[in-house]
Amino acid sequence: MRKGIETRERILEIAEAAVLAKGFGATSIDELIAEAGITKSGFFYHFKDKNELARGLLARYSARNNLLLAGVFGRANELTEDPLQRLLIGLNLFAEHMAAIPEGHPGCLVATMSYQDRLFNREIRELVTETVKGWNGFFRGMIEDILAIYTPREAIDPDRLARTICCSIDGGIIMSKALGQPGVLPEQMLMARNYVKMLFHPVTVHAVQIEEVEAA
Amino acid sequence: MRKGIETRERILEIAEAAVLAKGFGATSIDELIAEAGITKSGFFYHFKDKNELARGLLARYSARNNLLLAGVFGRANELTEDPLQRLLIGLNLFAEHMAAIPEGHPGCLVATMSYQDRLFNREIRELVTETVKGWNGFFRGMIEDILAIYTPREAIDPDRLARTICCSIDGGIIMSKALGQPGVLPEQMLMARNYVKMLFHPVTVHAVQIEEVEAA
DNA sequence: CCGAAAACCGTACTGGAGGTACTGTAAACC
DNA sequence: GGTTTACAGTACCTCCAGTACGGTTTTCGG
The missing domain is CATH 1.10.10.60 (Homeodomain-like)
Known part of the structure; x- marks a missing residue:
């Protein structure tokens, strides 16, 4: 019913x-x-019981988040064939999406549950771990696609770089909350984007020029 | 007594x-x-009451953290006169310090309190904000010292870059907790270090060479 | 050594919350 | 129209935050 x-x-x-x-x-x-x-x-x-509530919350949050990721990077995929541009455009769209939330991002459920892991049973904790692994895997996949074509300035581990992107998001959420400045999250997502850009762009190119290329 | x-x-x-x-x-x-x-x-x-406990916890945590920051970057200051090297060496020492904790970093009190801000009165919340601002200011100061001498590859806002370092730490703690891998925190601190390095090193230099320069 | 402050202990209470257990029942669906 | 779904109602138990207040020991300054 x-x-x-x-x-x-x-x-x-x-x-x-x-x-x-x-x-x-x-x-x-x-x-x-x-x-x-x-x-x-x-x-x-x-x-x-309350643990079942936690499971429901996590499942709901994870599904919604995956939908957002698929939407943003799916859209980026429509705009370009280049895997590097896909990641860069996707991160831009992602950051714009976060900047559009009036009150700022309400918080990452995975983050708050990680900070209260003793409240949950093993099943929930494993679910949290798997959720984060899923995000990392999503970004790692895109980074591996980039590495198949591009040679970075320095040797990088795709897993590590994927975690950096995730860290910038969860860290950005915390900083936004702690400082009371919602703008910090999108700002830090763009910093992660810039990190990727610097790693793969041998020549320094200004953001305005990049945007023109992306728009084409 | x-x-x-x-x-x-x-x-x-x-x-x-x-x-x-x-x-x-x-x-x-x-x-x-x-x-x-x-x-x-x-x-x-x-x-x-419990709010006073929160205040005590925060004051204690903040003081301990400031001591650690002062120790690590004070030590870096002894080793070099160059402001860029100071930050890079300090972040290395900082990361090593975090990697040395057997069970991994127990968590950032500021982060967990940011995620439970409705439990505290305005005084505590402002204390959290001020604490984070203090960290940001600490890193911003060092970045400004660097900018007085070095020209970065791209125009950067010292405040923004300082927040990036803080984000990598708090984000790294969450990722470490969520994944159950203590190594992620020091790893991500070194990623932030590498970000700074890339911004200010016009030529790509391998990490091994950098370490030799720092040791001198 | 002594008086006074500090640093607790003991006890008793209120109100709220998590959770259990059962019975009852209106509405939806097949 | 009978069964299942989706609740409401009631009662109960245990645990916890917080209040209150009197009593006791420990410590330190003089």
Whole structure:
């Protein structure tokens, strides 16, 4: 029945915002059901315990994130055949997407769950690890495509560079939150982009020129 | 009286580990006093409420961190007069220091508190912001010293680059935690180092050669 | 050594939260 | 129209944050 998954989705939506603002342990079920307009019975109908809620949150977040990644870099793939340009354009689009969020990025669920790993069972923790590995693998794949054609200024490990991109995002989110400046996240994503660019562009080319090439 | 601050320090030590493992909201006072071997009265003698505990944790963490920064980059300053080399050597020492922690970095208190900011009052949140600003300012100062002598490949904002270094650290900590690989943090710190190096070294120089120059 | 402050201990309470357990029931679907 | 879905209602238990307040030991300054 459709009403069921609708309520479930509403709970997850409310829970995600609460978890990102206060942490998982400090998020009470009572608070969630109050905002969702249901009773405790309703909550436990959808999630047998809090760990199941965490699993649902993570699955939802991961799916949404993968969709965003696929959208952004899929779009980049439409615009160019060059694997290097694909990554550079994708990171630009990604950064623009983050800059467009009015209140700034609400936070990375994987990051906050990594900082509260003792609250979860092994299954959830492994899910967190697999999620991050998935992101790294996504970027690593693109970097390997680049390395098949381009020779970098210095020898690089694609895994390492993929992690650098992920670090700039999660680190950027934290800095944005800590400083209260939403602009830091897109800014740092562009720094990671610039890192990639410097590694593969033998000659220094200004960003304006790059943009013209990308637009072509 | 000395015994007082000793107990207080023990509480903070235990609380820090707990907060970094489970989050602030999920850390119970009962658990802290059990491990510290005191009663609830003793706890509330030192901290009138949980917010005061947070303040103590943050102050302690910040002071310890500043000491580490001063030590590492002070040492780098002894080894060279060149501001660029100072930053590069300092980041190397910093990364080595992080790699030397057996279980890996336990976590950044500022990061976890940023992800639970609704649990704290405005004073604590401003303290978090000021702490991060302090780190950024520390790195920005060194970058400005470099810019006074060196011309980078591309125009850079020292503030932005300083944030990149901070992002690589906090992002690296998260990746290390999420992946269960302590080595990711020092690895990513060296990636940030390499970023700085590429920005200021017009000619590509291999890391081995750089190390020889630094050792001289 | 003594008085006073510091550094706790003991106990008792309130309110809220996680979670369990069951019964009941309106609505949807087949 | 019967079964399943999707909840509501009620009651209960345990654990935790926080308050209150009186009592006790330890430490240090004089």
